[in-house]
Amino acid sequence: MDSTVMMKPSLAQLKAELRHEKRKKEYSRTFRGTIFVLLVVAAVSVLISSFFLTVLKVSGESMSPSLETGQIVVALNSDKFTPGEMIAFYYNNKVLVKRVVGSPGDWINIDEDGNVSVNGEPLDEPYLKVKAKYASSTSESEQIKFPYQVPESRYFVLGDNRDVSIDSRSTVVGCVSKEQLIGKLVYRVFPFKEISKLN
Numbered sequence: 001m002d003s004t005v006m007m008k009p010s011l012a013q014l015k016a017e018l019r020h021e022k023r024k025k026e027y028s029r030t031f032r033g034t035i036f037v038l039l040v041v042a043a044v045s046v047l048i049s050s051f052f053l054t055v056l057k058v059s060g061e062s063m064s065p066s067l068e069t070g071q072i073v074v075a076l077n078s079d080k081f082t083p084g085e086m087i088a089f090y091y092n093n094k095v096l097v098k099r100v101v102g103s104p105g106d107w108i109n110i111d112e113d114g115n116v117s118v119n120g121e122p123l124d125e126p127y128l129k130v131k132a133k134y135a136s137s138t139s140e141s142e143q144i145k146f147p148y149q150v151p152e153s154r155y156f157v158l159g160d161n162r163d164v165s166i167d168s169r170s171t172v173v174g175c176v177s178k179e180q181l182i183g184k185l186v187y188r189v190f191p192f193k194e195i196s197k198l199n
Contacts, residue, residue: 053077054182055189056088056095062159062166063097066127066198072190073097073198075183081155083118086198088182089157091173097185098167098176099127102156109147110169114162132162134169142170153178 054075058067066086067073075088081100088097102108102118109117114131116123125131134143150156154175159165168175185198 054088056097056182056185058097061164062161063099064161065129066099066160067097067188070191071188071194073185074187074189076186077183079178079181079183081184083123084199086185087155087157087176088185089176089180090182091176091180095182096173098157098159098165100155101158101168102150104150104152104154106150106156107147108150108156108168116158127160128162130161130163135166136163138166138170138172142172144169144171144174150175 056073058071059069081087083100085100087100088095107119110133114133154177156168156175158167167173188196
């Protein structure tokens, strides 16, 4: 009859086993903590993007040279703007980006050379490359008549590339209502070499 001899583990083996068990518990705790942190970050990101920030990809030439196709910008959700700020808004199931020129009640005038004035004061527009009274593609029947008063709860907006931008100069787009607003553009975040605050 065979007899089995059970050897007692040495003190070193016991210490090694304890260290191994301790590492397993620490790993498990760290893993659970990491998952929790990732879930919290994801939830906060969704909340921020839903209520405070909107990320948009620029498409088209209407805001050139300020914004170019392919750039990614961040809009701060808001419905209060000052003249000169770029805003994003919904129009016909699309998102458009234009620059605020007039607020509710303002009188807007654009002369034949494309110079803009608000309430009789000439508007300084250093961001423009080309001035135009109307976009070249806008038919005469779609052109609003100047001087023009901005209705209540609306904003008069223009693209920076005035010759091609369809904006508040056209009856097709008109002034932007508060219901259409997404917010004001605050940062360009892509391409990385062009990350900057937007004015």
